[in-house]
Amino acid sequence: MNKQPSLLSPAVLFALLLVTLLGTDFLTSPHDAARFCGASGYWAPPAAFILAVPFILLLYFFQRRFPGDDLFAAARASLGKYAAAAGNGLFLLVFLAWLVAALRDGGELAIGYFFSRTPLWAVVAFVMLGAAYAAVNGLSAIGRLASFVLLPTVALRLGIKLLAFDGLETSHLLPLFSARPLDCLRGGLALAGSLGPLAGVLLFHPSLADRERFLPVTLSAAGGALFIALVGIVGTIGVFGAEFTQDFTWPNLASVQRVNLPYLAIEQVGLLFLIVWLTMWLVALAFIVQIAALGIAGRFRPALNRTAAAVIAVVALIGAILIPDAGLIHLALATVRRWAIVPLAGYILLVYFVSLVRRPVPKRIGGG
Amino acid sequence: MPAWIRLLLFLPGCLFLTGCWDLEEVDHRAFATTIGIDAAPRGRVLLSAQIPMPQRMLPPGSQGGRTGKTFNTVAITGETVRDAFGAMQTKAYRWLVIQQNKSVVLGEAAARAGATRYMDWLSRSPKAPPQALVYVADGRTAREILDFSPQQETLPGLQFIRSAETESKYQTNHVPVWLFRQKLVHKSKDPYAPLIGLDEHQGHYVQAGLAVFSSDRLAGKLGLDETAMFSLLTSHAHAGVLSVALPAGGRLTLRNFRGTTEIEALAVRGMPFFVLRVKVSGAITEMTSGRTRLAPRDVEGLERAVVRHLRPRLAAVVRKLQRWNADVIDLGEQLRVQRPALWRRIDWRAVYPAAGVRVEVEAEIKKSGVF
Numbered sequence: 001m002n003k004q005p006s007l008l009s010p011a012v013l014f015a016l017l018l019v020t021l022l023g024t025d026f027l028t029s030p031h032d033a034a035r036f037c038g039a040s041g042y043w044a045p046p047a048a049f050i051l052a053v054p055f056i057l058l059l060y061f062f063q064r065r066f067p068g069d070d071l072f073a074a075a076r077a078s079l080g081k082y083a084a085a086a087g088n089g090l091f092l093l094v095f096l097a098w099l100v101a102a103l104r105d106g107g108e109l110a111i112g113y114f115f116s117r118t119p120l121w122a123v124v125a126f127v128m129l130g131a132a133y134a135a136v137n138g139l140s141a142i143g144r145l146a147s148f149v150l151l152p153t154v155a156l157r158l159g160i161k162l163l164a165f166d167g168l169e170t171s172h173l174l175p176l177f178s179a180r181p182l183d184c185l186r187g188g189l190a191l192a193g194s195l196g197p198l199a200g201v202l203l204f205h206p207s208l209a210d211r212e213r214f215l216p217v218t219l220s221a222a223g224g225a226l227f228i229a230l231v232g233i234v235g236t237i238g239v240f241g242a243e244f245t246q247d248f249t250w251p252n253l254a255s256v257q258r259v260n261l262p263y264l265a266i267e268q269v270g271l272l273f274l275i276v277w278l279t280m281w282l283v284a285l286a287f288i289v290q291i292a293a294l295g296i297a298g299r300f301r302p303a304l305n306r307t308a309a310a311v312i313a314v315v316a317l318i319g320a321i322l323i324p325d326a327g328l329i330h331l332a333l334a335t336v337r338r339w340a341i342v343p344l345a346g347y348i349l350l351v352y353f354v355s356l357v358r359r360p361v362p363k364r365i366g367g368g
Numbered sequence: 369m370p371a372w373i374r375l376l377l378f379l380p381g382c383l384f385l386t387g388c389w390d391l392e393e394v395d396h397r398a399f400a401t402t403i404g405i406d407a408a409p410r411g412r413v414l415l416s417a418q419i420p421m422p423q424r425m426l427p428p429g430s431q432g433g434r435t436g437k438t439f440n441t442v443a444i445t446g447e448t449v450r451d452a453f454g455a456m457q458t459k460a461y462r463w464l465v466i467q468q469n470k471s472v473v474l475g476e477a478a479a480r481a482g483a484t485r486y487m488d489w490l491s492r493s494p495k496a497p498p499q500a501l502v503y504v505a506d507g508r509t510a511r512e513i514l515d516f517s518p519q520q521e522t523l524p525g526l527q528f529i530r531s532a533e534t535e536s537k538y539q540t541n542h543v544p545v546w547l548f549r550q551k552l553v554h555k556s557k558d559p560y561a562p563l564i565g566l567d568e569h570q571g572h573y574v575q576a577g578l579a580v581f582s583s584d585r586l587a588g589k590l591g592l593d594e595t596a597m598f599s600l601l602t603s604h605a606h607a608g609v610l611s612v613a614l615p616a617g618g619r620l621t622l623r624n625f626r627g628t629t630e631i632e633a634l635a636v637r638g639m640p641f642f643v644l645r646v647k648v649s650g651a652i653t654e655m656t657s658g659r660t661r662l663a664p665r666d667v668e669g670l671e672r673a674v675v676r677h678l679r680p681r682l683a684a685v686v687r688k689l690q691r692w693n694a695d696v697i698d699l700g701e702q703l704r705v706q707r708p709a710l711w712r713r714i715d716w717r718a719v720y721p722a723a724g725v726r727v728e729v730e731a732e733i734k735k736s737g738v739f
Binding site: 112113114115116117118119122167171174175178240241243244247254257258259260 | 544547
């Protein structure tokens with residue numbers, strides 16, 4: 001029996017998106033910024049925001065055109081059954097790749113810093129168990145979890161990053177315009193790619209309570225994530241310099257790990273920072289599992305959705321364990337993070353334009 | 369599924385909360401507080417670790433308290449630092465933990481051979497604290513430093529840290545592992561580290577100046593007075609003391625002596641030229657003449673004496689660093705920032721020894737009276 005899913009408020013959507021974006025950024029934004037823009041890597045987040053605006057506008061116009069249909073339903077109406085099946089499959093595959101790479105990379109991070117003797121399968125299995133538990137309970141449950149952790153995690157993450165400004169040398173951030181405009185654009189593109197998970201909203205936008213606020217909410221989530229990236233970039237490049245920043249796999253974490261607070265109870269804030277990030281990572285994994293499950297089962301079949309979420313979790317788990325090389329997976333995640341937005345945005349754009357040309361009659365529902 | 373079944377399924381998970389594969393009981397651990405690294409024959413590495421013995425740190429007579437050395441030093445050789453550490457793990461009956469390591473002492477011979485191979489693992493391992501301070505043993509091996517029992521009953525490793533946390537120390541320029549590595553990686557900088565020595569007669573450690581590196585090799589050593597000048601050039605002098613001979617005879621001593629240096633990078637005939645503007649200040653704490661009432665003209669005369677004292681010494685330190693091809697005062701970094709086009713065009717390491725440098729000193733005596 002079809003069941004109307006509960007509606008997500010704008011505040012919950014904001015929490016969900018911001019925590020997901022922060023949980024999938026993989027603490028590597030300073031690396032990308034330093035790589036493309038050198039000492040003036042702080043221009044990368046503003047450039048990324050400017051580049052993200054068309055993507056977010058695309059999401060906004062899409063959900064306005066298809067207020068009652070999610071992306072996959074709209075694709076079936078616009079592209080036809082077979083082309084839509086291929087496109088939808090590709091869309092899901094991108095999210096699945098993101099999920100596998102994120103799970104493995106985060107697992108490696110946890111092993112490196114916490115559990116050097118624990119086998120990888122145990123770490124990723126426990127994490128995936130938690131993420132899958134949240135995911136099988138539906139989007140509302142993940143939304144509540146994200147809302148619950150939003151304030152403490154964001155406040156702690158920002159606060160710790162500000163502590164990591166200790167030892168900052170302004171010369172490392174100069175000259176102010178050392179990067180060429182093209183380099184800023186490349187840096188911006190690299191960071192904008194991490195906003196890819198926003199595309200997942202189109203698989204549940206009919207379940208949003210107040211779709212008039214879709215644009216400000218998504219823009220704020222993207223802006224918030226990029227602002228926190230900016231703070232991390234300034235702190236990390238300011239302390240390590242552009243050359244040294246690129247030596248680290250997780251430079252954001254490295255800049256925090258070296259903070260020394262003598263006489264205080266917590267001498268090494270790096271571990272606290274890592275715990276905060278892992279919390280966000282867990283929510284992000286649950287969100288991506290749920291997005292993939294929504295893609296497979298749709299919004300109106302909760303039982304199938306739960307089964308799909310469980311299956312996806314198992315597939316991602318196997319994928320994360322089978323990938324043989326940690327260095328390879330970090331490279332793969334970097335590639336997914338930078339470029340996954342291209343097929344995601346490209347597919348949404350394709351469906352949108354074909355729908356404009358073929359003019360299918362969109363379903364209208366209330367509440368938006 | 370009923371709630372009680374869910375609860376039953378969940379509860380076994382609690383058994384894992386104490387840890388499983390990574391379970392390490394505190395009494396099975398040995399905490400290394402200082403690590404020493406020396407060059408050993410045939411290209412090998414001698415790794416030493418100082419491990420505190422808590423039962424010896426309790427007052428004698430208290431429950432469990434015992435007399436004797438408060439720490440134990442274990443040492444072993446290996447092909448690399450990591451290899452030696454692995455061998456040390458098998459040698460120790462407890463699990464050797466480096467997460468609490470406070471300092472790294474590099475033997476002088478190892479520093480001269482090139483620090484990169486000795487410091488790489490410590491700056492790469494997520495378990496090794498990046499905040500640990502780097503020292504170079506002055507004319508000794510790191511193992512000798514670690515084996516030494518200071519008369520004060522504290523752990524030597526902790527003694528180094530306390531010294532670093534006393535910011536009023538004039539001649540200290542402490543460098544954590546991460547900063548040492550940062551200076552090693554950047555083309556516009558060279559690393560340095562404090563020299564640590566022993567006064568065996570009096571039974572304590574001595575700060576012996578500064579070890580200066582050219583790229584990753586120890587290029588030379590600055591004495592204590594030269595290190596004081598280095599502190600001024602790098603704006604690290606915060607609350608020191610300066611004693612100056614006065615032209616009319618006698619000596620002037622300033623307290624709260626501090627200084628900052630502005631570096632201006634210029635391009636003169638296509639080559640870099642630097643102007644170092646050193647501004648120092650301090651308050652009179654002693655005049656051997658015993659004079660207390662000073663007119664403004666007298667204070668200006670004393671300030672001129674301070675400038676006359678400092679300028680040649682500062683310039684001499686800069687020349688020495690250039691001779692060693694060791695850019696530890698970050699002239700290259702300022703050139704990169706202020707003259708990026710020139711920086712890109714030249715090979716800094718080749719140009720630095722011959723770069724023109726002018727040192728300008730401005731002194732201010734802030735308090736001239738008597739408390």
